[in-house]
Amino acid sequence: MSVVARPQAPFGRRIVHVTDRRVAGPYVALTARDRGGPAPLAGQFYMLMTPTTWGGGADGRPYLPRALSFARAVSTADGIALDFLFEGVGPGTDRLMEVGVGDELLIAGPFGNGFALDGERWPVLVAGGIGLAPIVALEDELRELDGVRATTFVGMRSIDHASAAGLYELEHELATEDGSAGHQGYVTDLVKAHLEEHAESTVYACGPAAMLEAVRVLCAELGVPSQLAMESGMACGFGACYGCVVPTKDGFTRLCVDGPVLDGSQLDTALISGAPH
Amino acid sequence: MSVVARPQAPFGRRIVHVTDRRVAGPYVALTARDRGGPAPLAGQFYMLMTPTTWGGGADGRPYLPRALSFARAVSTADGIALDFLFEGVGPGTDRLMEVGVGDELLIAGPFGNGFALDGERWPVLVAGGIGLAPIVALEDELRELDGVRATTFVGMRSIDHASAAGLYELEHELATEDGSAGHQGYVTDLVKAHLEEHAESTVYACGPAAMLEAVRVLCAELGVPSQLAMESGMACGFGACYGCVVPTKDGFTRLCVDGPVLDGSQLDTALISGAPH
Amino acid sequence: MPVEFCGIELEHPIVNASGTYDALAARRVFGDAFERNFPFSAYVSKTITLDPRAGNPPPRLWELGQGMINSIGLPNKGLVRFVEEDLSEYATLPAPLIVSVMGFSVDELIAILEALDGRDEIAALELNFSCPNVKTGNIVGSDPVECEAMMTQLRAHSDKPMIAKLAPSTSRPDLVAMAAESAGADAVSLINTLPGMAFAPGTSRPWLGAGSGGISGPAVRAVALGQVVRVSTSVRIPVIGMGGVENSRDAQQLLDAGARLVAVGTENFRDPAAGNRISAGLAQPAESAANPD
Amino acid sequence: MPVEFCGIELEHPIVNASGTYDALAARRVFGDAFERNFPFSAYVSKTITLDPRAGNPPPRLWELGQGMINSIGLPNKGLVRFVEEDLSEYATLPAPLIVSVMGFSVDELIAILEALDGRDEIAALELNFSCPNVKTGNIVGSDPVECEAMMTQLRAHSDKPMIAKLAPSTSRPDLVAMAAESAGADAVSLINTLPGMAFAPGTSRPWLGAGSGGISGPAVRAVALGQVVRVSTSVRIPVIGMGGVENSRDAQQLLDAGARLVAVGTENFRDPAAGNRISAGLAQPAESAANPD
Numbered sequence A, B: 001m002s003v004v005a006r007p008q009a010p011f012g013r014r015i016v017h018v019t020d021r022r023v024a025g026p027y028v029a030l031t032a033r034d035r036g037g038p039a040p041l042a043g044q045f046y047m048l049m050t051p052t053t054w055g056g057g058a059d060g061r062p063y064l065p066r067a068l069s070f071a072r073a074v075s076t077a078d079g080i081a082l083d084f085l086f087e088g089v090g091p092g093t094d095r096l097m098e099v100g101v102g103d104e105l106l107i108a109g110p111f112g113n114g115f116a117l118d119g120e121r122w123p124v125l126v127a128g129g130i131g132l133a134p135i136v137a138l139e140d141e142l143r144e145l146d147g148v149r150a151t152t153f154v155g156m157r158s159i160d161h162a163s164a165a166g167l168y169e170l171e172h173e174l175a176t177e178d179g180s181a182g183h184q185g186y187v188t189d190l191v192k193a194h195l196e197e198h199a200e201s202t203v204y205a206c207g208p209a210a211m212l213e214a215v216r217v218l219c220a221e222l223g224v225p226s227q228l229a230m231e232s233g234m235a236c237g238f239g240a241c242y243g244c245v246v247p248t249k250d251g252f253t254r255l256c257v258d259g260p261v262l263d264g265s266q267l268d269t270a271l272i273s274g275a276p277h
Numbered sequence C, D: 001m002p003v004e005f006c007g008i009e010l011e012h013p014i015v016n017a018s019g020t021y022d023a024l025a026a027r028r029v030f031g032d033a034f035e036r037n038f039p040f041s042a043y044v045s046k047t048i049t050l051d052p053r054a055g056n057p058p059p060r061l062w063e064l065g066q067g068m069i070n071s072i073g074l075p076n077k078g079l080v081r082f083v084e085e086d087l088s089e090y091a092t093l094p095a096p097l098i099v100s101v102m103g104f105s106v107d108e109l110i111a112i113l114e115a116l117d118g119r120d121e122i123a124a125l126e127l128n129f130s131c132p133n134v135k136t137g138n139i140v141g142s143d144p145v146e147c148e149a150m151m152t153q154l155r156a157h158s159d160k161p162m163i164a165k166l167a168p169s170t171s172r173p174d175l176v177a178m179a180a181e182s183a184g185a186d187a188v189s190l191i192n193t194l195p196g197m198a199f200a201p202g203t204s205r206p207w208l209g210a211g212s213g214g215i216s217g218p219a220v221r222a223v224a225l226g227q228v229v230r231v232s233t234s235v236r237i238p239v240i241g242m243g244g245v246e247n248s249r250d251a252q253q254l255l256d257a258g259a260r261l262v263a264v265g266t267e268n269f270r271d272p273a274a275g276n277r278i279s280a281g282l283a284q285p286a287e288s289a290a291n292p293d
């Protein structure tokens, strides 16, 4: 169970100003100053768009806002400094790539449930690619709870991609697909080795659907609880449209309000058709 | 009769690079290097759009290309240096306002008939506001024909707007609506005084519909021929859509192929419903 | 801008489009601020059916440059659980409740109407004759003869104001609306989504789990305006206009076109407080044209 | 990619949509280069009528974010002058000629068909059953019964291949297409423009001189894809698919959806050589998905 109650999102959307922009390999990290919202829980997300020229990309898109996890949330005297980490994979993220310091973003949130921390068991954090964002946030959250030390595994395509973890000085073990740094292969190789030694863990994972599915199967086999931060196409983020459902053992579940973090045991598969990437 | 034959537009549209950008009051002048097209005739126009983010403005527009007269065309070893002069009045021109040196434009043209020069009579050129563009081009064209000296009248809202004429060192008599420079009042006051003295003139005019209508009526009363460069909403510019028609004494006429310059005697009115501005 | 609709006094003309705002979920997400600033003058529920429905398989959304295609497929708890679990919760919302209903046969619809007829929580019923996401969904809403026949049979089974929600897939929405009116409808609403399809990127297979879906958002605004003009000038009963409304200028245009109320749909997804923004903008007619909000 | 259509061999599947390319005007504007690079494998004329028509009063165009509304209203010289003045000029274009025709009654259409039947310049006829810009224009193209009746009467009056151009304003385009097929149509084409309206900025008056018009361009692409899928799987005669095609990816999708030919309309206005670009892009299937052209 999460030790913190899910915070309430301010009603509507609000303008935030971008105060920092960093590049790490193919990824961009934007920091925005949120004066209107509460401190979010790791695993929660925001719906983002730009106030101008949202549209005009391929096929005239983007039109709907885009769901982005926050990667770090630092409370300051002047609101929450929210970090978003992303890669240009389509018209929405391409437009966000163009956003610079001083520019405005329109955000709504924080939305979704966030990870439910299990104080009893050893937290094992697993990030794949851009799935790093909520894992950084979770590591921050755990560090603030005294005494909780997490083991973190990160899988990336290459050393170039892996530089994103450096933006957040994340202590982690690395796997790269091309072997340019850390273990050559999938991050799930590392996770498997770890869990076989430490069955008293709970796994918190975010990454591509195939990785999440491998984690889910692995955890199920070893009897380790897993919490999977998933993705699906979202129009609203606050339960209005019923567009973001994923199949679970209880039927279709709206990922924006009953997720994005689902317990592995709720799922027959984490391979969701039509997931963003 | 025009002394030059109407040049043929290259088939299709082409990319041109912007080599210069100047600002004069609310107006912007872009120079683009056209390596693919012929020298145009004064009064002809091009269809313009940007290759990227054409769209994403108000209501997702612009979608169609925009018709713009050229203001100056200078033949160089490296193609024609084409000048476009415009003001941001909607999503299309607003987007063009953002274009900078080194950026690309997509153009098609030159389209339309251009002014038909009448070698026998004294050329009187009349520009209102952004209607300056083809008048500058016509003055250039006349200057190149040895011996032809034109009298040019320019009407602008204010001295700020009038600075556009300075971009082209256009010799002219000025009227401003607010009296901040030149004659206070409408440019047609000046034209009227001139024509009453010099009935042997032909008037070449471009400007807002109300100005063109005043010029048309004045010329008709004085028996002076008038050539009016008009505007209407255009989708294609090359006669494909039949969207740009204006009512003439011969019925509806496609302004893009049978204009944009119409003889005042062809018209019952120059007040066209739905003209761009 | 108070407005009267089928005997109900509403504070302003902006309501939500059915299926585009789960107010119970929004209350959980946004808390008190949502109720204090309730975006709509009346609340229209998502369409309910007699039996529970899981809805269509995902993916259910496809984005367009100026809108989206959805194939949600009317997931809902079914009549019994709606009445038992949700109705009393809806009743606590600070706006009159309009319940949207759909049936796969006249008998189903009659069963629903009879079950809801006595419920004071419900101010009016919207009959969804036009969902493109269920088979045979939009025939009734696009065919005058079918619409009149259906409406005539239903009329006897409820005393509540009944709003017929029409389909846009017809060349004569005016005839369909007149048929609904003559058979006793108290109002008509339009437009529902336009049927449409998209292939998954790089394939020739439909993207949407259900194959095809319904187009909404600004892409359908010009269709909506045309149909609302045509219907408003043909019937005397009030019209709820919707389709692509993004700002108060769009809403004002539908009102000028003859609509009594305007429903906001897809724009809610981009801005949970779109309803507030739009109704506030209507109150200031002068600015709205220049700087629509 | 040669393709056979109603017995005509075409070099590739890209043609123009009727009314979106005046090839005679384009030849004057672009000269030889236009003929050498003729953008279409067959040329479809603007719709002609028995009597001359001036078309609708301006303004005739309204721009949308992803398309436009037009109210052109079928201006044309009328049958007699078309045959006398234009037909021989069209015959010199480097592509087979398909003539689009419209009538305000069966008799008018029969008169046109009979006048054109002997003309070898004409490879096929397109029957425009679906123009939203003339009164009663699109009933035939959206109603199976009307369509079958009309087609049956016309069939006897021409030996040329006849293409029925259908209206998108129906919930069952498949039934309309099947009706056309059963009455002897050799092909169907779809979609024509969707009826729509826009108010002049800051007013509540229609912008278009004719009041309302027809929507085309990318805004209607998802509607077109859905209808082409539905019709192609319901008839055996070839289908000409159109609606919002901007690039070879869009064209390929309509081909994958079952269309034999694809027509390019509004995109011609943005790029006079759109047809060349799109047919060239079809020849390179590998790249087209990633970087549509």
Ligand SMILES: Cc1cc2nc3c(=O)[nH]c(=O)nc-3n(C[C@H](O)[C@H](O)[C@H](O)COP(=O)(O)OP(=O)(O)OC[C@H]3O[C@@H](n4cnc5c(N)ncnc54)[C@H](O)[C@@H]3O)c2cc1C
Pocket (backbone or CB within 6 Å): A045, A062, A066, A067, A068, A069, A070, A084, A085, A086, A087, A088, A089, A090, A091, A092, A093, A094, A130, A133, A134, A230, A231, A232, A233, A234, A260, A274, A275, A276, A277, C061, C062, C063, C064, C201
């Ligand atoms: C809860 C949550 C948190 C997320 N957090 C992050 C994050 O922190 N960082 C990050 O980079 N991303 C994150 N994402 C993913 C991101 O929201 C999506 O990748 C988003 O779609 C990107 O938008 P785009 O326009 O750039 O790409 P899209 O064009 O949306 O492409 C992404 C995918 O969408 C699908 N698609 C393509 N075209 C369409 C269309 N027309 N309509 C619908 N779907 C289409 C395809 O599957 C495609 O691969 C998150 C998603 C969720 C749900």
Ligand SMILES: Cc1cc2nc3c(=O)[nH]c(=O)nc-3n(C[C@H](O)[C@H](O)[C@H](O)COP(=O)(O)OP(=O)(O)OC[C@H]3O[C@@H](n4cnc5c(N)ncnc54)[C@H](O)[C@@H]3O)c2cc1C
Pocket (backbone or CB within 6 Å): B045, B062, B066, B067, B068, B069, B070, B084, B085, B086, B087, B088, B089, B090, B091, B092, B093, B094, B130, B133, B134, B230, B231, B232, B233, B234, B260, B274, B275, B276, B277, D061, D062, D063, D064, D201
């Ligand atoms: C031959 C010719 C030459 C021209 N030369 C020049 C030139 O040299 N410089 C210059 O600045 N301009 C020139 N114009 C005018 C220019 O093409 C138009 O002003 C153009 O519409 C501006 O586009 P916009 O998007 O900025 O404004 P728009 O939004 O197009 O607004 C301009 C006008 O268009 C109408 N309008 C508004 N919304 C719509 C809509 N959705 N659909 C259709 N119409 C709408 C209204 O009347 C509005 O006032 C010329 C026009 C023609 C025909």
Ligand SMILES: Cc1cc2nc3c(=O)[nH]c(=O)nc-3n(C[C@H](O)[C@H](O)[C@H](O)COP(=O)(O)O)c2cc1C
Pocket (backbone or CB within 6 Å): A241, A242, A243, C017, C018, C019, C020, C046, C047, C070, C072, C074, C100, C128, C131, C165, C191, C192, C193, C215, C216, C217, C218, C220, C242, C243, C244, C245, C263, C264, C265, C266, C267
């Ligand atoms: C995600 C989604 C779900 C919808 N569900 C319903 C529904 O359950 N019942 C209904 O009558 N209309 C439904 N609609 C249609 C809307 O009520 C509305 O008619 C349509 O979206 C046009 O309005 P808009 O362009 O403002 O969205 C739905 C629309 C969307 C986008």
Ligand SMILES: Cc1cc2nc3c(=O)[nH]c(=O)nc-3n(C[C@H](O)[C@H](O)[C@H](O)COP(=O)(O)O)c2cc1C
Pocket (backbone or CB within 6 Å): B241, B242, B243, D017, D018, D019, D020, D046, D047, D070, D072, D074, D100, D128, D131, D165, D190, D191, D192, D193, D215, D216, D217, D218, D220, D242, D243, D244, D245, D263, D264, D265, D266, D267
């Ligand atoms: C300006 C314009 C004029 C048109 N004129 C005709 C016409 O004369 N006859 C006809 O059958 N269709 C006409 N159409 C419809 C097109 O042929 C086509 O069906 C429609 O535009 C959809 O294709 P698009 O989205 O590629 O433009 C016209 C369309 C436009 C935009």
Ligand code: FES
Pocket (backbone or CB within 6 Å): A233, A234, A235, A236, A237, A238, A239, A240, A241, A242, A243, A244, A245, A254, A255, A256, A257
């Ligand atoms: S994204 Fe709309 S309900 Fe989840």
Ligand code: FES
Pocket (backbone or CB within 6 Å): B233, B234, B235, B236, B237, B238, B239, B240, B241, B242, B243, B244, B245, B254, B255, B256, B257
């Ligand atoms: S702008 Fe298309 S015919 Fe003139």
